[in-house]
Amino acid sequence: MIVISEHKELTEKLAIKDAPLPDRVFVPLSQHLGKSCNVIEVKVGDAVKTGQRLAIADAGIFAPVHASISGRVESIAEYPHPVLGKAKAIAIERDAALSEETFPLKSESEVSALNIEELRKIIQEAGIVGMGGAAFPTFVKLTPPKPVDSFILNGAECEPYLTADARLMIEERDAILKGVGIIAKILNVKNVYVAIEDNKPEAIKKFERPAIAGAPNSKFEIKILKTMYPQGAEKQLIYSVLKRKVPSGKLPFDVGVVVHNVATAFAIYEAIYKRKPLFERVLTVTGSILANPANLRVKIGTPIAKLIEFCGPLKKEPKKIIMGGPMMGLAQFSQDVPVIKSTSGVLLLGEDEVAESEEEACLRCGECIKNCPMGLSPALISAAVSCEKWDLAKLSGVLDCIECGLCAYSCPANRNIVQGIKQAKTKIR
Amino acid sequence: MANKLMVSTSPHIHRRENTASIMRQVTFALIPAGIGGVWIFGLRALFIILTGIVSAVIFEWLIQKARGVKVTVLDTSAILSGLLLSYNLPPAVPLWLVAVGSFVAIAIAKQAFGGLGRNIFNPALVGRAFLLAAWPAYMAAFAKPFDVIAGATPLALLKEGKIAELAQLDLSYQDLFLGLRGGCIGEVCILALLIGAGYLLLRRIISYHAPLAFILVVGLFSWVFGQDGFFGGDFIFAVLSGGLVLGAFFMATDYVTTPLTTKGRFIFGLGCGLITFVIRKWGGYPEGVSYSILIMNAVVPLIDRYIRPKRFI
Ligand code: SF4
Ligand code: SF4
DSSP states (O other): OOOOOOOOOGGTTTOOEEEESSSEEEEESOOOOSSOOOOOOOOTTOEOOTOOOOEEEESSSSOOOOSSSHHHHEEEEEETTTTTTEEEEEEEETTTTTTOOOOOOOOHHHHHHHOOOOOOOOOOTTOOOOTTOOOBBHHHHOOOOOSSSEEEEEOOOOOOOOOOHHHHHHHOOOHHHHHHHHEEEEEEEEEEEEEEEEOOHHHHHHHOOOOOOTTTTTTEEEEEEEOBBTTSSSHHHHHHHHHHOOOOTTGGGGGGGEEEEEHHHHHHHHHHHOOOOOEEEEEEEOOBEEEEEEOOOOOOOOBBBHHHHHOOSSSOEEEEEEETTTTEEEESTTTTTTTTTOOOOEEEEGGGSSSSOOOOOOOOOOOHHOOOOTTHHHHHHHHHHHHHHHHHHHHTTGGGGGOHHHHHHHHHHHOOOHHHHHHHHHOOO | OGGOOOOOSSSSOOOOHHHHHHHOOOOOOOOHHHHHHHHHHHHHHHHHHHHHEEEEHHHHHHHHHHHHHOOOOGGGGGHHHHHHHHHOOOOOHHHHHHHHHHHIIIIIIGGGSSSTTTTTSHHHHHHHHHHHHHHHHHHHEEOOTHHHHHHHHHHHHHHHHOOOSSSGOOOOOHHHHHOOSSSSSSTTTTHHHHHHHHHHEEEEEEEEOOHHHHHHHHHHHHHEETTTTOOSSSSSHHSSSHHHHHHHITTTTTTSSSSHHHHHHHHHHHHHHHHHHHHHHHHHHHHHHHHHHHHHHHHHHHHHHHHHOOOOO
C-alpha cells in the first residue's frame, strides 16, 4: 500500500446537496452482480410512483430495481450503461402532476419488533447492493453460510477524489449507526468495527461513540487506519482491522468477517426505518475542471450529463469521464450513461490530468512489485499476458489480483498492466 | 463531444515519474562526478565524455532507424550509457576508442538484445569490457591527476607489488575521497559520486539494497583478508580506491540489468561484492567491479526466478 495524492479537498468540506429532479431517468435492469432483472412489471405508458418496483428476476441472485421518480414509463430499450456499455433500461419521464412519494419514519418499537428473517426480506426487496462499487446484493452478504464473529463498517473511502462516504458519515451518523445496529442484529456478531482513514478527522470524531442502537450484545470499536491506497479494499481492510488474511479464492465470511460500506449501511437504515427502497444515493461529482464540484444526492437513473451541468460550468473540455474513482473507476464513452446503485462518483479529468497512454518496454524498475498489495509480480504477469501465456499468468497469481490499479499507477513505462490482467482473467475463467 | 472522450482501462491517474524522467535524473546525478573528473584530469576528460555521449546517441539513432523501430533517443538512456562508458575509461584513451566502445555498448549490448528493457548486460560495462580485452594497453594507461605523464591506479600498484603497503602510496584518505589519484574519469571523485547517489536515493529512484551489500562485502572481505594478514586489511582504502562507488551506486542499480525485488537486489549486491573481492585479490586484473557486475547480470534471471515477493493470501 502506498500514499497517493488525494484531491479530496475539492469536495470534502461541502455538505450533501440534492441534485435537481431530472426530467427523465433511465433505470437499467442490471445494476448488480448476478442475474439481470428479466421480469418487467410495468409497460410503456404506465404511471409509476417513486419507489415502485419496476422489475425483478425470476431466479438466481438479483436485486429488484425501483422507480426513482414519479412519472410515466416512456420506453423499455437498450440504453448506455456505465459498466456494461449498453443494457436494457426502463426510461421514466417525470410527470409533475404526480407527486413524489414520501417515506415516513417508523417508530423504534415497530423496527425492533422485526425478526431477522423479516429484516433480511425488507433489505432484499429494497434492492440494496454493495454501494462501494462491487454491487453484490446485500442480503446475500447478510446471509453467510456459516456464523461470523465480526462486522466491519468500511468507511475508508481510499479512492482519491471521492468524499461521498465521508460526508455521509459526518451528516448521517445516527442513521448509519442504526443501519449498523440492524446489520449487527442480523449477523449476530460479537464485534463491530468502524474503519475510517485518518484523513477524515471530522468523521472520526462523529464515530467515537460507545454503543449502537438495537445491538446491545455487540462490542463497538472504531479503527483509525493510515491513509493509504488501497486501504478500503476488502482483503486489505480485514487485515488492517483484524490481522486476518482471506486466503486465495475465499471470501471474508471464511475468516468470520462481513464487510459493508458506509453507504450500504445507510441504505439499510432507510429500508428498515422508512421502508424506502434504494432509488437514490449520495455520490461525489468532481474534478478540477468543474466550477462547482459537489457531493450530491442523486436519483438512480439520472444521466450524468445532468449532474455535470449542475456542477458546471466546465472550465475546460473534459478528456475523460470516469464513473467511480480514478484508480478503479470506469471511463465512459458518453455523458448519457445513468447513475446506478454502485456509482460512488463521477470524475472529470482535463487533457493535462489524463495519464499518457503510450506503452513502453518494461524497465524492470520493480515499482509495481514493491507496491502490489496482494504481493504479486505485475511486471511478470504483464509479460506473460503480452505473449499470451495464460497458464503462466495464472501461476503468477493473476486471479488473486484485486484490480486496485497501483501497479499501473506506479509504472514509469505506462504499461497497461490492469488491462492485461482483466484480459487474462477472462481468458482463464 | 461524446466521441472526443478518451476511454481506457483504470487506473486513470499516474505517478509523475516516467522512463525519460528517471533516465534524466540519473544522468543529472552523474554530473558532479564528471565535473570532478574534468577538474582532476583536465579538458581531455571532457572530450572523452562528450565523445561517449554523442557517439552513443548517434549509434542509437542510426540503429533504431535501421531496425525501423520508434526512435527513443529522447528517453536519455543512450546519453546515460555513453556517459557511463566514458566514466569507466582512463583519461588518456584516444577518442576513437571511446566511439568504438560506444558502438559495442549501444549496438551489441543494447539494441541487439531488443533495446532498452530487454538487454541482459549493462551496455556501458560491455563496452568497457570489450575495450579492455581488445586494447589492454590503452585501457591501463592511467594519467596521474593534474599531470600528463601516465601513471597507474593505486589498486594496480598494489597488485603489481610496486608498493608493499599503502603508506608508501603517499595518498591520504582525503585524497582518495576527493579523487586525487590515478583512475577512470568518473570513478575517482567519491565526494561527487556520493552527492549524486544521495540525490537518487532521496528521490527514491534507486534503492540502497544493492549498493549497500556491494560496498559492505568488498570492504569487509578486504579488511578480513588484508595485506597484513587476517583483520589487517584497509576497509576504507578498499572502498575508496577503484570503481566501487561508481559501480555500486550507478551500475549495480541499473533497473534493466538487476533483479526486480529489493531482496533480489540485495543478493545481487552481495554477489558483486564477493566477485569484486576475489578478482582484486586473486584475479588477473587489479580491479573487478565491472566484471563482477557483468557476471551478476547473467545471474539476474535466476535470482528473479527464485526471489518472489510474499503473496498476500
Ligand atoms: S497486480 Fe492487481 S492487486 Fe497488484 S497492484 Fe496491480 S491491480 Fe493491484
Ligand atoms: S512498474 Fe512498469 S516498468 Fe517497472 S517493473 Fe513494473 S511493469 Fe516494469
